[in-house]
Amino acid sequence: MNQPEVSNRTKRMAVAAFFFIAGLCFASWASRIPDIKTKFQFNDAELGALLLALPVGSMLCLPFSGWLVNKFVSRRIVTIAAASYPCILVLIGFAGSVWQLAPAALLFGFLGNLCNISVNTQAVGVESLYGRSIMASFHGIWSFAGFAGGAIGSVMVSESIAPQWHFVVICSCSLVMVFLFRRFILRKDASHPNQPFFARPDGMLLKLGMIAFSCMVCEGSMFDWSGVYFQKVVEAPVALTTLGYTAFMATMAGGRFVGDKIVTRFGKQKVLQASGMVIAAGLLTAVVFPTIIAATAGFLLVGFGVSSVIPLVYSAAGKSKTLSPGAALTAVSSIGFLGFLLGPPIIGFIAQASSLRWSLTLIAALGFCTTVLASVIDFRDDRA
Incomplete structure (x- = not known):
């Protein structure tokens, strides 16, 4: 039919x-x-x-x-x-x-x-x-x-x-x-009939994967440690310990609904570069000023910063000329998912050795890697 x-x-x-x-x-x-x-x-x-x-x-x-x-x-x-x-x-x-x-x-x-x-x-x-x-x-x-x-x-x-x-x-x-x-839903995908079971990602996909890794380290850290940060460092009242997480989730969701318009106007590369800077600025704000207002504002920035990164990376990966969309997305998401898994334990180890604030400082540096990596990728059809 x-x-x-x-x-x-x-x-x-x-x-x-x-x-x-x-x-x-x-x-x-x-x-x-x-x-x-x-x-x-x-x-x-x-x-x-x-x-x-x-x-x-x-x-x-x-x-x-x-x-x-x-x-x-x-x-x-x-x-x-x-x-x-x-x-x-x-x-x-x-x-x-x-x-x-x-x-x-x-x-x-x-x-x-x-x-x-x-x-x-x-x-x-x-x-x-x-x-x-x-x-x-x-x-x-x-x-x-x-x-x-x-x-x-x-x-x-x-x-x-x-x-x-x-x-x-x-x-x-x-x-x-x-x-x-x-x-x-769509009946056909881009055709790659000879796609092998294990496909090696090219340099472009590896860079996109590293951007996904950097971003998902930040996401995983926010999911698992934002409440702990508000409890132990910010010393927020019990009723407000989830405020940072809520702020992060709200701007991450909201940012995704406006992200496409921003990308259409400025292009993938500029949005990814700005995203890394916003992530780093948000985390450093929470680290330098560990008060309820400042930390909440910082986590709001982090949520907005990460909101468009994964969608843009997936979009770019799906246009790969060397792999099918499914294989390209798998390659990029595999690298990114490692960041999601490794981020929370890395924070825990560093927090145990020094402090939770130093942990978030490292995550801020990884977030900024999004800016650095986006600067060395050639995005063709940048606003598409």
Whole structure:
């Protein structure tokens, strides 16, 4: 059956729906982690071991995701991944033992990465139809879905609804969205029929990967250490310890919805250069002036600084002339994901050896590497 003749706007909305599904499922899982900890009576170390299953699953998927997307096209893979992802969420909710929970969490991480690569491949294709930058808005939808998932989770917790029934609701809504929108996503990707299973990234992709690494070190650090920084260094009241994290998330989400217009006006290279400077300025503000107002302002800057980096890097990688979009995105995201994993422990080690403020100073330097690396990349079709 032929794909219905639909407008580019409809295709864009359909791909955005899949970004929303991915963000909603992940946020729903995150919102019930405390309940899962209580259910299985995990201590902190045991919970940490469980949470490690997600990034391990993601890493296990990395060698396969680009090959699968190129072999079977992103339309098929994103449909399968987006339908399976919320179903595994239900399995996590109904797990009755650690031996059921751990494999489900591992598979949740695996499918999350497969969904990420395939949906971003779709986004690259839609962006090429528009002929201008729209990638940041897709990632903004993911962030918005994260807020929505967190809000729904809070309501479920306040109403004492068990995680498994919360996840059933999320799964049902997600499957309906997959059914409604799968017909309108792109049918074909850029053709690379001889793409090998393991493809070596070229110099351009390596540089993009290093930008992703630098940015995701900062993101991971904000996710895991912003609350601790406000608690131990800023010495904020208990009710305000999450203020820095909230500020970071708010400007990261907001920045993604305005990022495309900024890129269209100034170009990828200038936006990436400015992003690195804003990240560094924000972190250094929080380090030099560890007060509630200054640190919050600093974290607001960090959120805005990181907001457009990953969307722009993915957009540029998807236009690779040497690898298929799926393989190129896999190569870049693999390098970037290492930063997301390594950033939080690096902060912990340095904080233990010296102080948390010195840790954030190092992260500020890594953030500035975005500016340096963006300066040595030749972005063709810079405003596209």
